[in-house]
Each structure stands twice: as structure tokens, then as C-alpha cells.
Amino acid sequence: MKRTISALLCAGLIAATFTACSSADSFSDKENLSKNVERNSDTETTFNYSDGAVSAPTEYNSYSSEVSDFELKLFRNYYKNNSDKKSFVFAPANTALTLGLLANGAAKQSQTNIVNALSDELVLDSENQCSSYFQSRLKAFSSDGTNTDENDKNSEKAYVKLNQSMFFNDTVDIRKNFLKANADFYGANIFRFVFSDENAVKKVNSVLGENAVTSLDNSNNLFCTSTSDIYDEWLNAYEKDAVAD
Template sequence: MMKKAISFALCLLMAGTVLTACSNPDEFSDSENLSLKYTRSDKTDDTFNYADGADTAPSSYDTYSAKITDFELRLFRNRHKSGSYVFCPANAVLNLETVANGASGDTQEEITNALCSGVTLENMNQCASYFASRIQSVASSDKSPESSQSSENDTEKNGAKNFVKLSNSVISNDNADIMTGFLQTTKDYYDTDVLRFDYASDDALKKLDKKYADFTNSGSVFKNLDAKQSVISLSAADICDRWLNPYAQTDLEKGKFKSADGEKEVTYMTSNETYMKSNKATAVMKYFSQTPLKMMIVMPNEGVSLDDYATDFTSLEYTTLLDSVDVTKTAKAKIPEFSVDGSKSAEDVTQIVEKSGINSSFTADRSSYKNLSRSDDIAFSAMYDIAPSLSINAGGIGGMQSNGDKAELEKRIQKLADTDVTVEFNRPFMFVILDNESDIPLYMGTYTG
């Protein structure tokens, strides 16, 4: 009997050793990443997840798109600073929508009204799911229900990388009791990871570094976290694609760009592009090959500074440019190759969001999150973002990855069309990378040289 007991104990010990060896100490466990235990619903008439087969937008999508675009432009105006930068307002919106499902009472009403007044919470979730899953899934060939909304299985078509990656997390400090309904909703509509760990834990921060390594070039997301904070959000994004209409080597030429620090030499890319204009600016639209995105490049008129234009860039100006498109008319566009470095760590964007209409939701004694946790101490403390990197060149668009900077063609088979208008982007401009169906901005930024 004693031998059997000893043998049984040894077997249990060995099993425990094997299980410990199989778990990865550098990754979050089930008790830390609470979303791992949940599976996204495959009912596309409810989730409207494009990767799962939904191909029709939810009701109120047009209203949702207009409202969300207006909020993102507010974020841009409040985010704007002199110099070159890029940020992803769509991620801020997705995180606010996620947190709205954990909010209650006046707090939930404040968030939903600021984002898309007149659209129900359920419809907002469906529209957000459709938008985010579509822009990430179109470039991927893996459309199975098991595939992640974040398109981790990016495909390479014709040897080129094509993807949009959005990574969002809601992070709770230590042992807060997170509601199961909130966890299921975030999985169904947002594919947001809900993490729970001690903010003072160095090991947990190292795991977070590994989780976001593709967006930080393996840097540190946080040097430390404020232990007084309760719940925070974290977002990151990356894009890689080629141009729908590729450049030839003969389309490239050196020229001068009037930067804030004087003239500098740049490489200009010449092509025929969709032409747009308003009373304040001239713009062109370029399209990407595999991702369902397009890029609007906007240059204020002579005498209008980029700072003045950007801080007054409203929905009216945005729609004026979009509505000015004449499909029968193109411009010869001379666009400089350029790049903007992102942040290698998380930046606090809470004040930008507060200035954009979310006033009391970050104040513990003025907010309520009863749909997030049973704890009375729970509060949404801050929003953090890892600003993306961006490179625009003859090879296409890239961020942390790229398809290289070489034109696809040695020489143009069909010459560029003669046009009445030539637009040379030879002074500071702004840009918007937007969804080609809803016109919701994904990235926004400025380039000053």
C-alpha cells in the first residue's frame, strides 16, 4: 500500500512538473488574461464580424460612421501639435466603446453620446465589430471562424505583406472582480484582451512588453504603472500594403521640399490620382492594393499654415473634400516619400479624450462602472496608446514592417495621362488613412519635413 501511495505521489509530482514546464512564464496565464477563457460568438447576424462571414453592414452604420468620424476629428484637433506625427484615432474609439459596455448610468450615457449619439449600445457594438473586423480581415485569406479578428495570420500575396493590425487591451489592477458579461461582450464585438495583474509586478510588465513587442520594436511599453490607477486601456496599430496603382522607377525624381527648417531634398513620386479641393486646401486620394483603405493627402493653400488648418479641420471640411471628387478628373500628383517615427512606449492620451467630450468618465467619484465589476472601487483611470510608425514610399505603406522602398516597375508600360491640374506636395501637409467603405479615419497625422 505504501509503495502504491509513493508511486501515485511521484506521478502527481511529475505531472505537475510537466505542466509547469509547458506553460510559458513570459506570457499571461488564464488568471491574468481573462479573455482566454472566452470564445467569440459565431452568430454573424448579431456580431457582424467580417472574418466570420458577415458581408453586410449593420443598421445605422451610416449614422454611426458619420458620428464616429466627427469624434475622431475632434481627437485629431485636440491631439495636433507642430511637427510630424501620426496617431490612430480609431483605436481610441474602439477602446472607449469597449469600456462603455462596462460603464453604467450617466457614465455610459456620457461615453455613448460623445461617440455616436442616437445609436444604441447594441448597435454601436455591432457597427464597431463590422468596421474593425473588416479592415483587418480583407487582406487575409484566413476567414475561418477560428481566425482572430486581429488578423494574426497575415498572408503574403505575390510575395508582399498586406495587413492591418489593431491590438487593444483593458487592464485591471490586481484582483478586481470582472463581470462575465463584460468579458463575453468584449470577445464578441471587440476582440479586446481583458488583462488583470498587479501594476507593481515587474514580471507582469515584462509579459506586457512581449505581448506588444511587434509594435514597440521589443521596447518597454511602460517603465512603471501608477499603482493608484484602477483600470486602464492600451492600444497599438500597424499597417503594411502596396499601392493599387504601382509606381515605376521613371516616376521618381529628386526635388525640394519647404520644411519648417528650410528646403530639403526629397524623392517625389509622380502619378495620376483622384483630385479634391476646398476653399482652404488641395488634396488627392491614393488607394492601397489589398487592405480596404485609401490615403487622403491634404495641403493647405498658400497663406494658410498647417497648424491653423489642422486645428480647424472639422467634419465640414472633411466632407467638403470627399464630396468634391470628380470621377472623370484626375490630377498629376507629386508626393514626397516620407516617414514618421512612432513611439516605442505607451503615451497617456487621457487629456486628449477628455477635451474631446469625455469629461467625467475618468474621475472615480463622478463615474460608475457597475457593468465592469461588482467592486465599488473600480474606475477607468487612463487611456494609453503606442503611436504607430509610418513610411510612405514607392513600395507602398509600412510601419514596423514594409514591402521595401523600391518601385514595382522598372518603367511605366502606359504613360501617365495628361491632366489640367498638377499638385506638388512641396510644403507641410496632413494625411488621413481611411476606410474605403465608411470613410472613418484609421490614421491621421501631419508631415512637416
């Protein structure tokens, strides 16, 4: 009996060791703050198109105009500082969504400055609802983009995916109302962990992709990432032999 119990204990310790090793390079449930926060299904509050919202918020036209103006100014500034580059990729819609979410975590004058940068006509609640409607409607009219088989690309519908992630240092206090606002209106991935941890870079890359981040500065409190994934066929198709190095 003693041998059996000892064998079971050893097996249990080995299993526990392998479990710990396999999860050391990825975020735990405790570190993934957005994982278990549910979105409000009331479309009159969230205006989430995928939940069944049939009409846009009343301020949506103002939101569209104001944010478009913000994005144009941002593009002009970005181009001015990158005009020496032959080409670059820029997604101002992602920037607007990220700032909208950040405003929910800011306080006092910082929050006012962020909100006014996006629009001097809308309050934060309206920006949240309009952001939710814009992003959810965009996703609803796109396929999920999971088909990567080159042979099936022609049969795949066009899609656009916008994704935001926020990584907070463990020293930052994250309020519950910020996490709830994210779940209701933005759907970003939010993590809080120790930036100086030996596995910190591996954890981030488990979300963003291999070698996406090479180091983390422990003096920082937050860094954000935004990605845009777009697939569609060219309006005027061209053959492979028309492409040069």
C-alpha cells in the same frame, strides 16, 4: 523501490520548479480573462464579417458619419496639443473602438457620456454591432501580415491590423457581460493581475513587446493600449539612395 520513488519525486519537483519559473513572466490562464470567452457565431447579433455577415447593421451609415466626426474632433485636439512636433502617428479608429468597448464596462452616467461622445444618435447595442462590422470587415480584406521576410515583401498583400489590450488591476471587479461583449464585438485582449507584483512589468511586456512598459502605478485601476500595424507599397516608389538621415 524507495530510491526509485525518491528519484521520481525529485524529478517531479525539478520539473514543477522549472515550469513555475518559465511562466512567472507571462500571464496565466486565470489572469487572461478574454482567453476562454467564445464569440457568438450568430451574425444577426454580432455582424461579424469574417463569420459570414453579408450586410452591415442598419445604423452603419449613421455610425460611420458620427464616429468620423468624433475622430476629426479628436485629431484637431491632438494636433493642437502636439503642433510643436515635427511628426506623430495617430490612430483615431483605435480610440473609437477602445472607447466603444469601455462603454460596455461603464455604468450609469459614465456609460452615457462615453456613448454620447462617440455618437449622440446611436445606443450602445448599435455601436457594438457597427464596431464589430467595421473592424471585422477591415481585417477580412487584409492578409494576416505574418510574413516578415524582406525578400517576400513585394509578393505580400497589403494589410491593416488594429489591436487593443486592456490591463486591469486585481482590485477591479470585471463583469461577465463585459467580457462577453468584448468577445462578440471587439476581440481585445483583457488581463487582470496585481500591478504591484514583482513580475507585473514583465508580464505586460510579454504581450506588448520588450521594454514597452517600464513601470506600473499600483494606484491605477486600468490602462489600455492600442496598436495599428499597416503595410503597403508606396504609390511612387523610391530607391534607398533617395533616403537621407
